[in-house]
Structure formats: C-alpha cells, structure tokens
Amino acid sequence: MAQILIENVRKEFGSFTAVQSSSFTVEDGEFFMLLGPSGCGKTTTLRMIAGLELPTSGQIRIGGEDVSQKPASQRDIAFVFQMFALYPHMNVRQNIRYPLISQGMKRREANARVEEVARILGITDILNRPVGGLSGGDRQRIALGRAIVRDPKCFLMDEPLGALDAEFREHMSHELRALHDRMGATTIYVTHDQLEAMQMGDKIVVMNHGVVEQFGVPQQIYDWPATMFVADFIGSPPMNFLRFHASLSHGDTHVGLGDHRCEIPQTRQGANGDLVFGIRPEHIRIRTEGGYRARVTATEYLGTTQIVMLDTAHGTLKARAPSGDPVQTGTTLGLDFDPRAVTLFDAKSTRALL
Numbered sequence: 247m248a249q250i251l252i253e254n255v256r257k258e259f260g261s262f263t264a265v266q267s268s269s270f271t272v273e274d275g276e277f278f279m280l281l282g283p284s285g286c287g288k289t290t291t292l293r294m295i296a297g298l299e300l301p302t303s304g305q306i307r308i309g310g311e312d313v314s315q316k317p318a319s320q321r322d323i324a325f326v327f328q329m330f331a332l333y334p335h336m337n338v339r340q341n342i343r344y345p346l347i348s349q350g351m352k353r354r355e356a357n358a359r360v361e362e363v364a365r366i367l368g369i370t371d372i373l374n375r376p377v378g379g380l381s382g383g384d385r386q387r388i389a390l391g392r393a394i395v396r397d398p399k400c401f402l403m404d405e406p407l408g409a410l411d412a413e414f415r416e417h418m419s420h421e422l423r424a425l426h427d428r429m430g431a432t433t434i435y436v437t438h439d440q441l442e443a444m445q446m447g448d449k450i451v452v453m454n455h456g457v458v459e460q461f462g463v464p465q466q467i468y469d470w471p472a473t474m475f476v477a478d479f480i481g482s483p484p485m486n487f488l489r490f491h492a493s494l495s496h497g498d499t500h501v502g503l504g505d506h507r508c509e510i511p512q513t514r515q516g517a518n519g520d521l522v523f524g525i526r527p528e529h530i531r532i533r534t535e536g537g538y539r540a541r542v543t544a545t546e547y548l549g550t551t552q553i554v555m556l557d558t559a560h561g562t563l564k565a566r567a568p569s570g571d572p573v574q575t576g577t578t579l580g581l582d583f584d585p586r587a588v589t590l591f592d593a594k595s596t597r598a599l600l
C-alpha cells in the first residue's frame with residue numbers, strides 16, 4: 247500500500263514561507279496532480295514528499311509510515327524531473343539499467359527487467375543506441391524507464407513533459423497515463439497546466455501562494471470551485487465574475503443583479519455585503535428578449551462555438567455560444583444563467599458561499 251498522507255505540512259526558507267500548513271491525501275494507486283501557478287509551492291511540496299527537503303513542521307506518511315524526517319534513499323520513491331539528465335557515455339540499455347546495477351542487482355536479472363520496461367515503453371528497438379542524437383520523446387521515455395525499472399512504491403514527477411512541444415506533450419501525456427493504469431503505482435505529478443491536470447488526474451490539489459486552495463476530483467473542482475482563485479485558474483475561458491451587493495438569508499433561491507432577479511442554488515448560509523456571482527461561459531444562454539442585459543463588445547470564432555465578449559452593469563463576461571447564433575458586436579441582448587451552475591463568492595474572503 248502506498249497511500250501518501252500530508253498532514254499540516256509547512257516549509258519555511260528563512261523568513262519566507264514557501265508552503266503554508268497543507269493537508270491532503272493521495273490514495274494508493276492514484277494519479278494525483280499538484281496544480282498551481284509558478285512559485286506557488288508545488289515543487290517544494292513534491293521535494294518534501296521525496297525527502298529532498300525536510301518539512302519545517304507537519305507529517306508525511308507513506309504507506310502508514312511516518313517518513314517526515316527520513317532521507318530520500320529510505321522512501322522507495324522514484325523522481326522524474328522535467329530536465330531529465332541521461333548519462334551521455336552510456337547507451338539506452340545502460341542508462342535504464344543503471345539504478346539496478348548501483349543497487350547491486352545481478353546483471354542478468356537487471357537486463358531482464360530492462361527488457362520488460364523497454365517493452366512497456368515501446369523502446370526495445372533502440373536499447374543498444376547511444377543516447378546522444380535521440381529525440382526528446384525517446385529521451386523522456388528513457389528517463390521514465392530509469393524511474394520505473396526499480397518498481398518503486400510511488401512516482402513523483404515534476405513537469406516531466408514541460409520540455410516537449412505541445413503536440414508531442416499531448417501524446418506523451420496519454421502514454422504516461424496509460425502506463426500508470428498498467429502499473430498502478432501511486433503517482434504525484436506537478437504541473438501549472440490546468441488542462442493537463444484535468445485530463446490526466448484522478449484527483450487534483452490546487453495551490454496558490456503556498457496555500458492549498460482546494461483538493462478533489464477534477465469535476466468537483468471545475469463545477470464547485472472553493473475559491474475565486476480556483477474558479478479563475480481552471481477552465482478556458484475561466485469562470486466569469488459579476489460583483490454585486492446583497493443581503494442574503496439561509497434558504498434564498500434568488501439574487502438581484504440590479505433589477506434582474508437570477509435564480510441560484512438554494513443558499514446554505516446567509517451573506518451580507520459585497521458578493522460575487524460566478525458563472526462559467528458555457529452556462530450562459532443568449533436570448534433575443536428579456537434576461538439580464540448585456541452589450542456585445544466582440545466575438546471570437548472557435549469553429550463549432552464562439553466566445554462572445556459582453557459588457558454588463560456588474561462587470562464583463564465571456565459566454566460560449568453555438569457559432570450559428572447571430573450575435574452582432576455593438577448590440578444589446580439578454581442573458582440567462584443556468585441556475586444550477588451559479589456559484590456565489592464572498593468578495594472579501596473570496597471563498598464560495600453556496
């Protein structure tokens with residue numbers, strides 16, 4: 247079992263706190279994404295799990311065992327970096343075999359393991375080639391091969407596809423996910439790419455400024471963002487925010503945006519003051535009469551859909567509409583919001599209210 251438990255883990259570098267007290271659980275066999283913008287503390291979190299940094303406080307448990315103060319060598323984890331360093335004087339087979347030989351495994355047994363890993367990764371035909379001159383994809387497969395050959399309890403990957411071009415990156419991400427599904431080892435994968443996180447992950451932790459903003463399955467994070475940061479970071483275009491002022495009671499089912507009444511999911515708490523009405527672009531319907539008033543400022547053609555940029559009394563919006571909808575820049579029209587898809591936030595705390 248390789249469940250990974252992060253409990254109130256915190257990391258300070260001098261007076262700077264890179265990771266605030268963070269908690270989340272990675273279940274055995276999960277493909278788990280650590281997602282957030284540059285500098286939010288993803289790599290530091292991963293390095294603490296690997297044992298390359300020790301937490302200032304808190305506990306890390308792997309398979310039930312407290313490893314918080316143990317060195318990397320005693321954690322049975324493999325680390326795959328973005329900048330994969332291969333040994334240039336060794337061929338592909340020797341590169342993959344290296345961790346086994348340095349652990350003292352017999353050459354014969356090690357070679358059998360390498361053959362097996364090469365089959366999984368589809369690189370059997372290049373095993374005897376020198377690594378210089380191989381493509382980025384092959385080099386990445388070799389780096390992966392070197393990580394999986396030891397058959398560790400878990401894999402930690404820090405933007406492993408970051409150095410590849412977009413098309414190949416997409417291809418490798420499918421390969422990596424398929425590889426995980428075959429091997430079933432717990433994997434934690436760092437990325438700043440929300441789409442990659444949504445497509446690949448069983449679960450996602452979203453971090454910002456060293457804080458865990460939300461932790462859950464991709465759909466939950468997309469549909470029920472816990473904070474405005476998450477709502478804005480996930481989705482393309484991201485969730486729209488309309489700012490308004492209201493006094494809401496527990497159980498309310500409507501809010502007023504100016505004189506327009508919008509249905510919302512029934513509130514579970516009261517709220518008073520500056521609020522934010524959150525709605526994703528695909529949950530806005532454009533109509534010719536009635537509805538919430540908005541002026542079209544621009545449109546962006548995307549093939550089957552178009553993004554319609556709108557100005558309203560409470561802020562700007564982007565709506566995703568079928569391309570066939572006739573929408574003229576400069577005209578005023580009405581909007582409907584899917585009431586089940588509305589999220590309300592407190593403007594000050596930026597936390598979701600519903």
Ligand code: ATP
Nearest residue numbers: 259262264282283284285286287288289290291438
């Ligand atoms: P990126 O995607 O850019 O790698 P990240 O989310 O992985 O970002 P971290 O590398 O974890 O972020 O860094 C978080 C913060 O901690 C950054 O502000 C970084 O400068 C700081 N930091 C990281 N390592 C150290 C260190 N050894 N000493 C001082 N500050 C550090």
